[in-house]
Amino acid sequence: MGVEAHKETMGFQTEVKQLLNLMINSLYSNKEIFLRELISNAADAADKLRFEALSDDALYEEDGDLNIRVDFDKEARTITITDNGIGMTREEVINNIGTIARSGTKAFFGQLTGDQAKDSQLIGQFGVGFYSAFIVADKVTLKTRRAGTTKEHGVLWESAGEGEFNIETIEKATRGTEVILHLREDEDEFLNGWRLRNVIRKYSDHINLPIIMQKEPVPDEEGNIDESIIEDETVNKATALWTLSKNDITDEQYKEFYKQIAHDFQDPLSWSHNKVEGNTEYTSLLYIPSKAPFDLWDRDRMHGIKLYVKRVFIMEDSEQLMPRYLRFIRGVIDTNDLPLNVSREILQSSKVIDTIRAASVKKILSELNKMANNEPEQYAEFWKEFGQVIKEGPGEDFANKEALAKLLRFASTETGNADQTVSLEDYVSRMKDKQDKIFYITAESYAAAKNSPHLEVFRKKGIEVLLLTDRVDEWLVNSLTDFDGKHLQSVAKGDLDLGELEDEAEKKAHEEVEKNFEDLVDRVKKTLDEKVKDVRITHRLTDSPACLVADHYDMSGNLERMLKAAGQQVSASKPILELNPEHPMVAKLKDEQNDEQFSDWTSILFDQALLAEGGQLDDPASFVKKLNAMLLQRA
Structure with a gap:
């Protein structure tokens, strides 16, 4: 009984069209890799059959000797790669060849520049497989049947790689897949047995099943070739590397x-x-x-x-x-x-x-x-490519946390640029005498971290601070809390504790200043009321009038913003407002007797501190109005 042909023409997914066009233009200088890719696919199909046949011997049908064949026909100008592996159903052909159903595909295409040399490197990261056939072929025909189905369930797929493909049901006596490449006009170099053998040995020598080709005929002593003698040979070593x-x-x-x-x-x-x-x-x-x-x-x-x-x-x-x-x-x-x-x-x-x-x-x-x-x-090249993924490690792999910590790299106030080159060992080797903590700050960008008001006292004292600006850094510092016996301390969380880096005279002077500003602190706290957890005088600022600090066990402002941006419900924690007693604005606020102006100035200081953190104002219009009124007063 014959097969009723179920034939239809379908369009490639948009990304497939882009990939085909890009591949034909960008990979032409290394076009021989088409054979490696198709042989690799054939080997994968054989591997899959081996595995599925472990629980169902019948999948081998009558042929248990797995192999790959490569043939060429000079007259028809075709190369054929045949395997007797698992094969595909009609649905699998459409899913595997007509679409690229992988996450990240759109992001991949968004990186393309139009520069062929750069784009060809990107393709290598994408993995092209079957589509590489179109580098040398202007038409590709695929015949396949999945192991375990009858001969009536064969599938024929054909395309010129220009936006659509034809697919129909055919009879196919044997399981597996046959890919026929109809070569372009100028690709005759591949209609040569020696050329194909060289490519196979170069790229696929250690495929662990035989790659078979017809033996090149050897002329007799008189130079005649007996074309009736057809012998096969295994081209590759067929030994797992x-x-x-x-x-x-x-x-x-x-x-x-x-x-x-x-x-x-x-x-x-x-x-x-x-x-x-x-x-x-x-x-x-x-x-x-x-x-x-x-x-x-x-x-x-x-x-x-x-x-x-x-x-x-x-x-x-x-x-x-x-x-x-x-x-x-x-x-x-x-x-x-x-x-x-x-x-x-x-x-x-x-x-x-x-x-x-x-x-x-x-x-x-x-x-x-x-x-x-x-x-x-x-x-350093490795870190640029994979550093952010390695930073996931300490939170996942407690057993190797110490080894992973040595591999981490960060930007730092010491280097003066955004490159992540500083190891924790580098940092510890440069620590000040009596310094017992590794200081860091997390922020949305290098500029935000480098210019944060929280760094002012550290800059003044020449203390190095690590600048953490990758999204994953917030999770990293939650799991990596110490290194080489030194605690990792955020400069934007909890009380500023410089330990023995401050002498007794400095500490005593700070206590005196805090006493002098007790009334101001109480007044600001009442004014801001529900907006802050606490208000206090700080000595971490040298140039800025105020900053916001997360309480020691609260979520950092940066992490809170990241989670909200990702659409997660976050119960907002109130920050602590710290005031710089040396700043003229704070001194003026201390002397301000007008309650309305005091309230406006306090709100402006709070909003400025929030903006410096990278936060967003609840009521930007009100901030602008108050700021304008203050500027007009001073004009």
Whole structure:
């Protein structure tokens, strides 16, 4: 019985159209990677079949020998990549090829500049897979059938890569996928067996299943070729790279293997290859990328580490193998100590996985520490790409908090720029005699942090303050409360306590000033009433008349604003208003007898302090009106 063709024409998702156009124009100089990407997809399809067949042998149908074939036809001007892996249903074809359903896609396209060299690097972070076929082909035909379905459930997909594709139901006798590339006019170089073999050996030598091509015919002594003799050969080594000895692997092979598993176009920054023997035996090959993937901020997308059991692929998106703050790590872990039919549920409670994960995390952190100490410039590049993610670590990974703390980098009042280059060890080495705290401030931007009134006394005394301006910093300082025995102290929370950095004479003078201003403090407190938790005289200011401080256990103003901006319900905590007794405005306020003017001046001081913090006024019009009236009085 024949198949009733269910044929339709569909449009690509807008982002796919953009990607196709960008790829054809930007990646042309490295066009041979199309073969690597399509072979990598074919290998993934074989891995998926192996895994699903663990619980259903019938998926192998009549062919259990998994392989990939690469053929070319000079007359038809086609290259065909065929696998007998898992295959796809019609719905899977539409979802996997017609759309890019990944979070962060729009942000990725928003970064594109139109500069082909820069954009081609961005594509490497995105991972292109199937779409790379259009670099060399002006039409691509795909035939596929999912393992476990009958021959009537084959799918034919075809597109010229110009905005739409055709899809129809066909008969396909064998499971798996066949991709036929109809080459562009000027791509004859790939209609050559030697050229294709070189590309396969360069990029895909260590795909761990055979990549088969038809043998090149060898002429006899008289130069004749017998075209009736057709033989196949395996082009690649077909040996999993991670199973080889480190001494037998070149740096180039390590880099190409990374590009194959990560679908990245750039070399990794570093890698670590380890074979562990003992109570738990496993091999790990872990890579630190040089550039952040476009979906780095999708904390739920855990797709970096491929888990193999006895060299059989089990799964890739296993959070159990790497914590979320290391979600950018790519690589392979292969163990003999788990059952082949291991499930995610079993992984969650497996002591073997716990051991492997703990050791792998320590290995990565050790690599990063080595890089930070021995190759600071390389580490600075790493930090620019992944620093904000590493800052998630101390809150998630108590066991490695100390190691993570050494990897952190911050901007500081010492460096005079926004670059995050200062380590906590650097800070401690520069601390003043008798200084027992690490001082920091959190703010929405470097400018807001650097110019905060809270830094005035620290600048006067030459005390370094860390400037924390990443959103994640608010969570970081809640979990990382000390380093090297020194407490981390916000300069914008609680009482200013400089400890022994202030001598007795200074402390006594402060007490005298506070006594002189007791009446003013009471009067301001009554005027502001519900707006503040408390009012007090401060010695942290040298130039500003007032500032707002969060109570020691209250949420910082910066965090409160961030949560509100994210749409979260936050019960607002009242700030403490601190007044600078040395400032002329505060001195004038102290002498002001007119209650109405006193109230206006007090409100203006409070609102100014709020604005300096990066806060928003409840009633901006009232602030402007009072400020104008005050200016007119002085005019």
